[in-house]
Amino acid sequence: YAIFNQSMHDRLVKLHELEVELQNALKRGEFQPYFQPIVSLNSLTLSGFEVLMRWKHPKRGIIPPGEFIELCEKNGLIEPMTYSILRQACRKLFYWQEMLPDLTISVNLSGTHFSQEDLYSVIESIINESNIMPSSLKLELTEGKIMEDAERAVEILDKFKKLGTQIMIDDFGTGYSNLSYLHRFPVDALKIDRSFVTGMERDSEKAAIVRTIITLAKALGLTVVAEGVENVHQLYQLRELGCQMGQGFLFSKPLPPEMAEKMLLERFNWQHLLPAPQTQPTRQISSTPPIQTAQLVSQTRSSQMINKEVNPVVQKTEPVAMAKEAEQIEAEILDIPIIEANASSELIDLSIVEVEDTKLH
Incomplete structure (x- = not known):
């Protein structure tokens, strides 16, 4: 009671x-x-x-x-x-x-x-x-x-x-x-x-x-x-x-x-809310040392000269054109694509409602 x-x-x-x-x-x-x-x-x-x-x-x-x-x-x-x-x-x-x-x-x-x-x-x-x-x-x-x-x-x-x-x-x-x-x-x-x-x-x-x-x-x-x-x-x-x-x-x-x-x-x-993507440099130097890069270009040129000597059907390439071709090869070795991060969008202020999260019942 x-x-x-x-x-x-x-x-x-x-x-x-x-x-x-x-x-x-x-x-x-x-x-x-x-x-x-x-x-x-x-x-x-x-x-x-x-x-x-x-x-x-x-x-x-x-x-x-x-x-x-x-x-x-x-x-x-x-x-x-x-x-x-x-x-x-x-x-x-x-x-x-x-x-x-x-x-x-x-x-x-x-x-x-x-x-x-x-x-x-x-x-x-x-x-x-x-x-x-x-x-x-x-x-x-x-x-x-x-x-x-x-x-x-x-x-x-x-x-x-x-x-x-x-x-x-x-x-x-x-x-x-x-x-x-x-x-x-x-x-x-x-x-x-x-x-x-x-x-x-x-x-x-x-x-x-x-x-x-x-x-x-x-x-x-x-x-x-x-x-x-x-x-x-x-x-x-x-x-x-x-x-x-x-x-x-x-x-x-x-x-x-x-x-x-x-x-x-x-x-x-x-x-x-997702982690921001890691940004990369717009241009990155190749891991191949410069000397090795030069050697690679030189080897490419030598290979082209050998091909022309062995195969008489191949026409001789002008020195200027060969130099441009070598520069293009070197550019392809060094070039890195650019990755850009997306800008975040404007957010809605969701803090306007300060009420407790309670079930309907």
Whole structure:
């Protein structure tokens, strides 16, 4: 039992006020999608966005979901909020694909979504209303969520798979140790949990786990996304291990729609993160010593004279022409092609959004 005191009363009052405020915010359309880039680690170009929820409070500004999601899951607001965010994101995607046709978005589904009988029909309706291809949408689920009711999860995910949407296991490696479910569920991709990526450049055990996940995914024909990429050392290591996709603060924090659209308009990429190519001198002296070079030219001339004496059919070459020919041979020996480094492109300021990277749920 517990003794009820004033602080508990105040807390209940605040929770009730927050619940009423959330309901009103949903009606006023104050919840909006933010977009965190998912980057191809091979080309360092934009591949897609993960859709994250933000509450644009009229007085408090942008509020991350960590402050209200738990309450929304308890009072049943999480479903209409998620569908509202997904609907907005799909509408954006329809227009953005004019700039990048292969662009995709991924959205996180909470465990409570699977208890809703209309989950499939609502998402199918949103896809149809938005006129996007189903394959442009990726649904992210954690291992724990799909294993809570595995049979129902298989049934629903099979329907989404037939529709054409992609299925991604989020926070992979932190849940069930039994990997047999990967054969049971129609999974397209694995997302390596940030806890393994953080510090992997210094921790050999974390690096080994990441390597194992990538190897497993490749063996099963699955795409791998590393989340929480925060520095170039992790980027280089993930590229070397063969990880296809990555997201994290190294590339960008979650962006409001207008900043995400600006990134698309300017065809922004992250190739500036690669090591600069080593510049070479515009002209490099041959490793052959000058004396040997002169001897080589002399031998060439002697060889030409011998050929002319042995083969009477060959006409005699004028001394001036022979000298020019020797100079050409020497130039070919000494000449080195010039290699120029590409100039780096102007970068977008991606530090404008200073909000924590929190999941939709």
